[in-house]
Amino acid sequence: MTATQVPTRTTPASPTPPAAHPLAGLGWTDDRAAAFTRHAAAGLLPGRIVRMDRGSCEVLLVDPGTGEPAVRRAATRPVMTADTAHNPCTGDWVAYDPGARPAPALAAVLPRTTAIIRKGAHKRSEGQVLAANVDTVLIAVSLAAEPDPGRVERLLALAWESGAEPLIVLTKSDLVHDGDFVRADVEAIAPGVTVLTVSAETGEGMAELRARATGSCALIGQSGAGKSTLTNALTGTAAMTVQQVRSVDEKGRHTTTVRELVPLPAGGAVIDTPGLRGVGLFGGGEGIGQAFADISAIAADCHYADCSHRTEPRCAVRAALADGTLPERRWESFLKLQRENDWIAARTDARLRAERARHRKQLTKSTRSRPKP
Ligand SMILES: Nc1nc2c(ncn2[C@@H]2O[C@H](COP(=O)(O)OP(=O)(O)OP(=O)(O)O)[C@@H](O)[C@H]2O)c(=O)[nH]1
Numbered sequence: 254m255t256a257t258q259v260p261t262r263t264t265p266a267s268p269t270p271p272a273a274h275p276l277a278g279l280g281w282t283d284d285r286a287a288a289f290t291r292h293a294a295a296g297l298l299p300g301r302i303v304r305m306d307r308g309s310c311e312v313l314l315v316d317p318g319t320g321e322p323a324v325r326r327a328a329t330r331p332v333m334t335a336d337t338a339h340n341p342c343t344g345d346w347v348a349y350d351p352g353a354r355p356a357p358a359l360a361a362v363l364p365r366t367t368a369i370i371r372k373g374a375h376k377r378s379e380g381q382v383l384a385a386n387v388d389t390v391l392i393a394v395s396l397a398a399e400p401d402p403g404r405v406e407r408l409l410a411l412a413w414e415s416g417a418e419p420l421i422v423l424t425k426s427d428l429v430h431d432g433d434f435v436r437a438d439v440e441a442i443a444p445g446v447t448v449l450t451v452s453a454e455t456g457e458g459m460a461e462l463r464a465r466a467t468g469s470c471a472l473i474g475q476s477g478a479g480k481s482t483l484t485n486a487l488t489g490t491a492a493m494t495v496q497q498v499r500s501v502d503e504k505g506r507h508t509t510t511v512r513e514l515v516p517l518p519a520g521g522a523v524i525d526t527p528g529l530r531g532v533g534l535f536g537g538g539e540g541i542g543q544a545f546a547d548i549s550a551i552a553a554d555c556h557y558a559d560c561s562h563r564t565e566p567r568c569a570v571r572a573a574l575a576d577g578t579l580p581e582r583r584w585e586s587f588l589k590l591q592r593e594n595d596w597i598a599a600r601t602d603a604r605l606r607a608e609r610a611r612h613r614k615q616l617t618k619s620t621r622s623r624p625k626p
């Protein structure tokens with residue numbers, strides 16, 4: 254075997270366990286390595302996107318020359334598709350082609366384990382990926398103003414829909430005295446979700462956050478919620494630029510413009526995302542079901558399995574609304590998100606149908622124009 258050959262399974266087992274892959278701390282698993290086999294055979298390198306820019310991205314990979322982790326720029330064009338939800342994004346594991354012309358480029362995006370996808374801002378029926386392959390979605394909510402429950406529920410649905418585990422982080426606890434009361438209120442609208450109170454300023458709650466923010470985490474939340482400050486506190490760097498908010502009335506200004514993945518000192522990584530003004534949901538709606546698990550549990554007791562919770566007798570939901578077990582506000586919030594999701598699902602279906610029809614038309618055209626033998 255020459256020095257450049259990759260050891261195969263037939264290599265006799267070495268007495269000492271092999272050293273961990275340099276990207277293992279970033280989430281490079283055996284499953285991902287298996288998915289990469291054919292790319293490795295083609296001379297491509299595995300890596301993880303740490304930053305997206307227009308037309309290119311930065312990939313963290315292992316330099317084959319030094320065996321050390323290195324960041325390389327790659328063109329994204331070869332893997333861009335019309336389906337925006339499948340385009341490469343920060344956190345994606347990719348196949349990097351060092352020999353691509355005119356410049357190194359991405360050759361493939363590996364299948365994702367999770368993806369935070371919101372409704373695109375422009376084409377309303379398309380999805381925009383905020384971060385891929387994250388284990389935990391940290392939802393940053395500032396304690397500086399009273400949290401808006403509807404917004405928290407929306408972010409929770411978005412987080413659950415991604416397939417990752419949500420964790421709510423109430424930030425800037427140093428600015429308030431009633432943090433524990435607010436936390437109890439937020440816990441009430443986040444069944445099954447841990448809610449932490451932290452201050453990057455005083456360090457309160459940071460140890461617990463560090464202990465829980467293992468693996469790959471993504472921070473989502475409104476602009477000014479303190480995401481970049483938390484990223485800095487977690488990573489121990491000043492990689493993110495934090496802009497000072499000049500006055501209390503002024504909303505946190507839009508400071509984070511790129512989604513960046515920063516490795517954590519103890520393994521794992523944090524992806525900071527730009528502040529979300531309005532987040533439209535995108536997906537199958539399972540996230541809403543999980544964010545409102547309490548409502549599903551109540552509805553399971555309705556007399557009719559297909560109860561619409563409007564006029565049917567022995568409706569558990571209406572009973573819960575009547576006796577206050579289910580707050581009216583929460584029920585309305587649930588209905589609103591569901592209506593929105595139904596609408597987007599119908600739009601997505603319509604778009605897919607149109608695309609399929611166009612594809613069929615093209616196929617018929619090309620069959621017709623094919624010269625007869
Ligand atoms: N008092 C106090 N201020 C904080 C804390 N964390 C963040 N801030 C301040 O809140 C403001 C916004 O923080 P950022 O970290 O930039 O917020 P962001 O969520 O990243 O904002 P975008 O990048 O716009 O999405 C800054 O002025 C921070 O200094 C905290 O724990 N305590």
Ligand SMILES: [Zn+2]
Nearest residue numbers: 555560562568
């Ligand atoms: Zn009912």
